Amino acid sequence: MKDTHDRQIGDAAPQDASVGRRGFLGLAGLTAAMGVTIPFAKHIPQGLVPAAFAQGTDDHIAMLEDAGKDTGLSVIGDRPFVAETPEHLLNDDTTPIEKFFVRHNGNPPIAPEDPDAWTLTIEGEVDTPLTLTRAELKDRFDAHTYRMVLECGGNGRSFFDPPARGNQWTNGGAGCAEWTGARLRDVLEAAGIKDSAIYTAHFGQDTHLSGDPDREVISRGVRIEKALEDECLIAWAMNGEDLPHIHGGPLRLIIPGWPGSASHKWVSRVVLRDVEHDGPGMTGTSYRVPATPMLPGSEPDGVEFLIMESMPIRSIISEPRNGTRLEAGTRELALRGAAWNGDKGIETVHISLDFGATWRDVDLEAPRNRFDWRRWTATVELPSDGYYEIWVRATDTESVTQPHIAGNWNPQGYGGNPMHRVAVLVA
Numbered sequence: 001m002k003d004t005h006d007r008q009i010g011d012a013a014p015q016d017a018s019v020g021r022r023g024f025l026g027l028a029g030l031t032a033a034m035g036v037t038i039p040f041a042k043h044i045p046q047g048l049v050p051a052a053f054a055q056g057t058d059d060h061i062a063m064l065e066d067a068g069k070d071t072g073l074s075v076i077g078d079r080p081f082v083a084e085t086p087e088h089l090l091n092d093d094t095t096p097i098e099k100f101f102v103r104h105n106g107n108p109p110i111a112p113e114d115p116d117a118w119t120l121t122i123e124g125e126v127d128t129p130l131t132l133t134r135a136e137l138k139d140r141f142d143a144h145t146y147r148m149v150l151e152c153g154g155n156g157r158s159f160f161d162p163p164a165r166g167n168q169w170t171n172g173g174a175g176c177a178e179w180t181g182a183r184l185r186d187v188l189e190a191a192g193i194k195d196s197a198i199y200t201a202h203f204g205q206d207t208h209l210s211g212d213p214d215r216e217v218i219s220r221g222v223r224i225e226k227a228l229e230d231e232c233l234i235a236w237a238m239n240g241e242d243l244p245h246i247h248g249g250p251l252r253l254i255i256p257g258w259p260g261s262a263s264h265k266w267v268s269r270v271v272l273r274d275v276e277h278d279g280p281g282m283t284g285t286s287y288r289v290p291a292t293p294m295l296p297g298s299e300p301d302g303v304e305f306l307i308m309e310s311m312p313i314r315s316i317i318s319e320p321r322n323g324t325r326l327e328a329g330t331r332e333l334a335l336r337g338a339a340w341n342g343d344k345g346i347e348t349v350h351i352s353l354d355f356g357a358t359w360r361d362v363d364l365e366a367p368r369n370r371f372d373w374r375r376w377t378a379t380v381e382l383p384s385d386g387y388y389e390i391w392v393r394a395t396d397t398e399s400v401t402q403p404h405i406a407g408n409w410n411p412q413g414y415g416g417n418p419m420h421r422v423a424v425l426v427a
């Protein structure tokens with residue numbers, strides 16, 4: 001197994017050792033935080049934030065503050081802006097907006113002065129193309145609210161070995177919010193869906209990083225059957241608030257259970273097509289997984305790739321955070337977490353305290369609706385002082401569970417869902 005585990009301990013350590021995120025750690029603090037000796041330590045300039053803790057740099061903290069985000073998020077890309085939510089910040093039943101991950105692929109559009117004047121056009125394989133302002137959309141169609149997970153297709157990518165190309169998400173390219181909007185189905189039906197319509201194509205108003213106004217940032221779509229599900233929304237609110245600009249306001253799609261890239265932000269056009277959509281993000285190895293296993297690290301030439309649809313089963317421990325130190329003599333530990341599984345449900349969640357030798361059930365909360373995550377709690381007894389790892393795994397109704405290490409390696413690292421582990425030291 002690679003060094004994922006050590007890295008997580010290192011990541012969590014600076015705060016647990018009560019060192020300020022921005023302050024100089026001091027040699028002793030730094031050595032303790034890294035858990036290893038630093039051969040050239042005498043050359044480290046005063047005030048330098050070690051690269052290993054790069055997510056805590058002043059630049060990144062300023063970016064998160066500007067974005068109205070919790071400064072505990074990890075910035076994993078700055079151009080375009082990408083930030084994930086460490087597992088311990090996914091501890092709320094409903095993920096608050098300030099803790100919700102962000103994934104931009106281009107430059108967001110300028111926020112309009114009047115969000116209700118934003119327009120959305122439905123065209124392509126429809127009887128009558130339709131253009132609606134957001135105000136008309138709210139007026140003409142019933143509003144529905146569901147609590148649903150939105151998850152980046154690349155969530156878990158950092159667990160692949162050898163590393164896969166792209167943003168190195170751990171488990172935090174996901175969040176579960178209450179989304180309010182009109183059903184995509186209702187709006188498509190108002191335009192009249194032709195029998196020839198087999199796929200959707202989504203277009204928005206963000207601009208390409210190259211500055212070329214004619215280049216589409218990303219344009220994905222889904223099979224029409226998916227688009228017509230009750231929970232696929234054209235959303236204008238998140239957690240009861242007007243949809244924030246950073247999350248795609250005034251209007252975005254929510255296509256739950258499938259890669260987040262289908263949930264188009266700043267959406268202004270949905271085109272029904274009579275062929276599989278082929279916009280940026282639909283072809284090659286983008287959001288596609290090999291039909292048959294690949295040798296890890298090998299070239300994709302000649303390999304058949306299939307469009308990734310339902311996201312894989314995943315569970316997290318959101319409390320305690322990795323690297324937690326408890327006082328000597330602590331004998332009981334309360335755990336909290338969440339589990340979710342693309343289009344499918346969760347049957348059980350199990351935890352282990354003994355490196356997987358034995359597993360026990362947790363208390364699982366019922367989902368509010370389809371695509372909601374399942375919150376779970378458990379209490380474990382700690383037989384003595386020492387080093388523990390808590391492991392978690394979720395299992396679905398077809399006995400599909402999570403692997404120990406990310407399997408089915410693919411060039412862009414989709415579907416990495418190994419069991420989540422947290423280290424706890426009682427000393």
Ligand SMILES: Nc1nc2c(c(=O)[nH]1)N[C@H]1C(S)=C(S)[C@@H](COP(=O)(O)O)O[C@H]1N2
Pocket residue numbers: 100101102103104105106150151152153204205206217218246247248259260261262263264265266267
């Ligand atoms: N217009 C547009 N929509 C987009 C994107 C984008 O870059 N532009 N990123 C997609 C990806 S890859 C993800 S994972 C989600 C992230 O949504 P969030 O930033 O609200 O968390 O938005 C999707 N919708």
Ligand SMILES: [Mo]
Pocket residue numbers: 103151152153154259260261
């Ligand atoms: Mo994504």
